[in-house]
Amino acid sequence: MARTKLEVTPEIELPALDGEALAANQNLMATVLSAHSDERDLVNQLLGQAQMADSFAQFSKTVFTSKLAFVKENKLYQGLNGKKTEDGLQCKGTWEEFCNLLGWAPQHANEAIANLRQFGEQALDSMSRMGIGYREMRQYRRLPEDQQAALIEIAKSGDKDAFIDLAEEIIAKHAREKEALTLRLDEVNADYDAQGEVMAAKAIELDKTKIELEKVRGHIQKLTPNEVTEMIRQEAGRQAFAVESSILGELREALTELSKHAEETGEDQRTFQAGLLQNLELTLAAVRSEFYLTDALVSTPIWLNTAEA
Incomplete structure (x- = not known):
């Protein structure tokens, strides 16, 4: 042939x-x-x-x-x-x-x-003569472009020792960066899992609330108008009692501690205390105005009324 x-x-x-x-x-x-x-x-x-x-x-x-x-x-x-x-x-x-x-x-x-x-041809020829194998080249291909470019330039020079030193330095740096990114990713995943657990718990609570609301809605539909009115009044009374209890309890205690501290230091805290109470009064006045309410005709708190209780 x-x-x-x-x-x-x-x-x-x-x-x-x-x-x-x-x-x-x-x-x-x-x-x-x-x-x-x-x-x-x-x-x-x-x-x-x-x-x-x-x-x-x-x-x-x-x-x-x-x-x-x-x-x-x-x-x-x-x-x-x-x-x-x-x-x-x-x-x-x-x-x-x-x-x-x-x-x-x-x-x-x-x-x-x-x-x-x-x-490229020149760098590849040089790396082949240096004895760089396929496994190392595969690892170099995974490096960022700027690090690859630095290796290629050294490879073109034919300086084997310089190439190996730079390659080892870049690989070590790349490994550290990868480890840091992996750690960060693990942290993000942990945060995501935690958020997922919180969202799942909230979803369960929301489902329970919806079920309770459906029960209440079904119950209300069976009540007479007077019974519905009475139930709503009771709920309003509970809320008013909770607010009044907070004022007479936690807020009053905080004001008392502030007064004691003022006596010890000689500082006058009455302006600050008055400001707190004035904010509450303004809030109550705003609510009263919103619903066009006059002064109550009874002096006994609504939640102390026998019928309401």
Whole structure:
């Protein structure tokens, strides 16, 4: 079979493929070289060069990866669909099949393409010569853009020690930032869970209140107008008693303590005390005005009335 003569790049060496991978490449080359459509030209060139050299030893790995990327992006591997290898196997024209026939695992090829796109040819070549593996490169790809850019610049210089020092520093910093973010996220989730529990409790109380209101509404509908009036008066009386008790209890006690303190320090607190009471009087006057109420005709508090009690 005639070999296709295409220009190769001999200045960068790569490890040669083993015999099985080389045989697979040659089988694929024979299949591809039998195709003549324009869409298969790059595939023909790629594998033709490999056949001509009998190995990938004379290829730049970065150049080879860039060709792989072009084949994948343009789906040129589909041009192999229906073709048969020398072993009689019929190609399906898939990316995975194409990678396998080249002796590459699809995942390995995808990683190489991702590294090329992320770091560029020069930095990728330099990192490869430094012995930086796929696991480290995968970790570098997760870094923020500014940190990636710093690594790329150091990689281009070819200074391995400087690159490793910077990489370790960035990775450690990234780990600390990630840990802080994780801790913050945990705190937010804890707050969210606590709020969820409070909201759930409030929802339960609200449901209970609605049920009680429905019971009361049903009860009221069965009462006569006079009975409803009496029930509302009783509730108003309870509220008035609660307010009066608070004034005579907690407020009076607070005013008493303030007066004792004034006697000890010699400060006059009567203006402040009068202001508190005046606010209450104004509030009561506003309520009286709102409902157009005159002075009560009885001197006994409504909640002390025997009938109301």
